[in-house]
Amino acid sequence: MLSTQQIAKLRNQYQQTRQYTESLCAPLHIEDYIPQAVDFTSPPKWHLAHTTWFFEEMILSKNVTDYAVFDAHFGFLFNSYYQTVGEKAVRAQRGVMTRPTVEQVYQYRHYVDAHMQRLLKDDISDEIKDLITLGINHEQQHQELLLTDLKYTFSLNPIHPVYHPDFDLVGQLSTVEPQSKYQQAWINIEENVYEIGHNEESFCFDNERCRHKMYLQSFQIATSLVSNAEYIEFIEAGGYQTFSYWLDDGWAWLNNNQISSPLYWQKIDGQWFYYTLAGLKLVDKDASVSHVSYYEANAFASWKNMRLATEFEWEVAANHFDWGQRWEWTGSAYLPYPGFGVSEGAVGEYNGKFMVNQMVLRGASVATSKNHSRSSYRNFFQPQCQWQFSGIRLVK
Incomplete structure (x- = not known):
């Protein structure tokens, strides 16, 4: 079992990761959450939901007694490539899923977060700790994918939309000599x-x-x-x-x-x-x-x-x-x-x-x-x- 200090550290890592994902979406308008430009990208709404599904499917559903999934359809909609979990939606059609709404996806995130916080108040096994750590790193991967996918979608807009004026990301960094x-x-x-x-x-x-x-x-x-x-x-x-x-x-x-x-x-x-x-x-x-x-x-x-x-x-x-x-x-x-x-x-x-x-x-x-x-x-x-x-x- 983990010490109280180890659990507190893991809980903090979880909170920071989940909050950072949502902060990346702060500059978005509701219309930005939905489109999928090509099959190798995914909409922001899907990234928000899929990373949440990972915690629900891999951790809560298997380790919390009497845990009730937020929505029985979400396991199908937001599974990515896990064949052993069950059926999944067609990848190239993630952008046509206007329902559930963005608001419902945020409700889903907060529902799962609340249950994860309760789980992280008690002793947990090393196995659960390792799964949560994997889930955190999984979400960090999707934070980068959210940005790269969003950039691809925005790039197809002829008016060259600005995600954030300070988010160039390809210009020279001030700490590096030209x-x-x-x-x-x-x-x-x-x-x-x-x-x-x-x-x-x-x-x-x-x-x-x-x-x-x-x-x-x-x-x-x-x-x-x-x-x-x-x-x-x-x-x-x-x-x-x-x-x-x-x-x-x-x-x-x-x-x-x-x-x-x-x-x-x-x-x-x-x-x-x-x-x-x-x-x-x-x-x-x-x-x-x-x-x-x-x-x-x-x-x-x-x-x-x-x-x-x-x-x-x-x-x-x-x-x-x-x-x-x-x-x-x-x-x-x-x-x-x-x-x-x-x-x-x-x-x-x-x-x-x-x-x-x-x-x-x-x-x-x-x-x-x-x-x-x-x-x-x-x-x-x-x-x-x-x-x-x-x-x-x-x-x-």
């Missing part, structure tokens, strides 16, 4: 056998476990991310028209979708602009490039006669440079570590079943919730995905 003002510096990592994977008592996802040894040859990794100015050079040098820089699958994606720049970029009167959550802005050339796919990151690296780091190289080198502005594409396919095993039940569906046709990203982004990431964190998306705050770090 990249165009100095030459790229490189870190030398020596050939050796290194240990990879999470090695602390603190929380991690199951895909970070199974710490193991990995032999790495010597390499050099850039201290900073590729800037918008550097990426514009790639564009203007014909990077999107030169097939030799591209993987065949990436070349097909580029041509089939008429891709000619990072997501949200457009050229107006000879100048590059991009849509941000603070509205349409002139591209900040000193800032790190964002919203590029793995295909684009790999093509840029090929153009520079360099490459992307493997996820193992990135982890070994991570304590030598600052990271956290952008998720960084690696050259590693998302696969299980040696010894990885899928947990029983719905929790086992969290990561393992996605270990195919995806590439690993490391680090964190400006949209990642505070204290959510770590050097062993393994994010993953399909190689064509651009809508996350993803960037490029080179290796030679």
Whole structure:
């Protein structure tokens, strides 16, 4: 059982996480909660409800005697991909669910929160504590997805709506020296056998476990991310028209979708602009490039006669440079570590079943919730995905 101090800390983490999600929705109008632009994004209303469903389904329903679910339909509507839990609504149709209302979804959140607070006033087992911690981290993931999904939806509006004037997220951070003002510096990592994977008592996802040894040859990794100015050079040098820089699958994606720049970029009167959550802005050339796919990151690296780091190289080198502005594409396919095993039940569906046709990203982004990431964190998306705050770090 947990001590009183441990329970109080967990209760505080739960409260802060739930409140932060709702604070992200504070700038929204009621109309903003509903639309779903494409099948890989979800509306804010769905994120609010799904994260609540996780606590209800995984914790309250199974561990609180006589707990009554808020609404019997919500398990179907707000299950995401958990096959062992039961049927679920069609993902691409989340934006057509005008009912339940936004008000009802907030009632649902507050109902579940009240029951969770009661649960967290008493002794709880280590198993329940671990599930609550997983639920908190799950909600933090959806906080970032809420922003990236909302940005995609807003970007399709020709009047370039402003989510919040101080929420640019892709401009140069004041704490980082402008990249165009100095030459790229490189870190030398020596050939050796290194240990990879999470090695602390603190929380991690199951895909970070199974710490193991990995032999790495010597390499050099850039201290900073590729800037918008550097990426514009790639564009203007014909990077999107030169097939030799591209993987065949990436070349097909580029041509089939008429891709000619990072997501949200457009050229107006000879100048590059991009849509941000603070509205349409002139591209900040000193800032790190964002919203590029793995295909684009790999093509840029090929153009520079360099490459992307493997996820193992990135982890070994991570304590030598600052990271956290952008998720960084690696050259590693998302696969299980040696010894990885899928947990029983719905929790086992969290990561393992996605270990195919995806590439690993490391680090964190400006949209990642505070204290959510770590050097062993393994994010993953399909190689064509651009809508996350993803960037490029080179290796030679």
